[in-house]
Amino acid sequence: NAWVRVDTINGVTFTRDANNNFVQAVNYAFQAGVRDTLVISDATNDASLPVELAFFRGRSNEGKIMLEWRTESETNNAYWLLQRREITADELEKINSGLMKLSDVQSAYVTVNNIRGQGSKTSATEYSQMDTDVKAGKSYAYRLADVSYNGVITYHDDIMIASELPKKFGLRQNYPNPFNPTTTVKFELPVAAKVSIKIYNILGQEVYTLVDKTMGGGFYEAQWNGINKHNAAVASGVYIYRILATSLEGKQRFTQTKKMMIVK
Known part of the structure; x- marks a missing residue:
């Protein structure tokens, strides 16, 4: 059996084959002669199924943004990527007037956090995450991606949220x-x-x-x-x-x- 490399991401253990592709671990062993190195034999490919996302929403909360989402089921969902990008005032005006789509915002997405998924689960799961690294008065696009155990990334639709300014002193x-x-x-x-x-x-x-x-x-x-x-x-x-x-x-x-x- 061929030996493959082990990676741990957000507390979840993955393996990679000789071509650096994610694979699913079947049998664990320590390779003889290699100290403190966990390796895996008999790795097989894992075809993941999509996550059933019920909703993804957010709201402004005193200069921070609270994100919430729920899944009805998850299959081989290792973890979530929660990502954000800032929307300029010009882009916001065009989006609100229908001249631009949210997906056309030019700034690059940055990852807010990685959140551990439920693996495979047939019942509902609710998640929440507070984003504190935002500026009051700015608007942001957020998106979720679920990452399977074999490294397949599935992106979900963007949402737009404004971090509101206080109404008064x-x-x-x-x-x-x-x-x-x-x-x-x-x-x-x-x-x-x-x-x-x-x-x-x-x-x-x-x-x-x-x-x-x-x-x-x-x-x-x-x-x-x-x-x-x-x-x-x-x-x-x-x-x-x-x-x-x-x-x-x-x-x-x-x-x-x-x-x-x-x-x-």
Whole structure:
């Protein structure tokens, strides 16, 4: 019997023949004289059957995109490829006006993640994946591909999802609260703005500058680890944090104040 190479992808073991093609493993053995090398004999070709995909959809979720899909059955499905590409403003206008198909978007697909499949299964399976590497206000095309144990890749139809911008300025309550030693402050910008978030003690004295820069519209968060502007730990007690955001053209101005408590 001929020996063939073993590859592991996303926790699934594949083998390749002498021509570097995927094949299905039948019998496992260790080749004599080769230390710590798993090899396979008696490999046979595997003809895969398609996955029955019930739906593939997505939605914007505070600057991230949640993807969900369900299969009614799977046969020899080793893993999924979830892929994304960005749609330009010009392409989006043409798609919405019917002058361009989603499949004609020019940017290359990038792989968001590999998700392990169910192998062979005759009942339904639901999947979900959060894509955090997106920009608020941008539109994206997503596609799924199922990859069989013998390496056959089957692509499914693209879908288009917009990562929505916040509808208004906002400052969230920090969490955890009370906290020790670190807390997170979330805030939203519907447009690009100059942003300042400062922390004060109960006497109104400035303790620390959390954010001070120009930022595009989107959902953001910043962490405070309980230190002051001199890099010294602050005492337990109530502190006040305040956001001041001014749109770049100066027409919109937002300010809001909230309290937080550090307990040591």
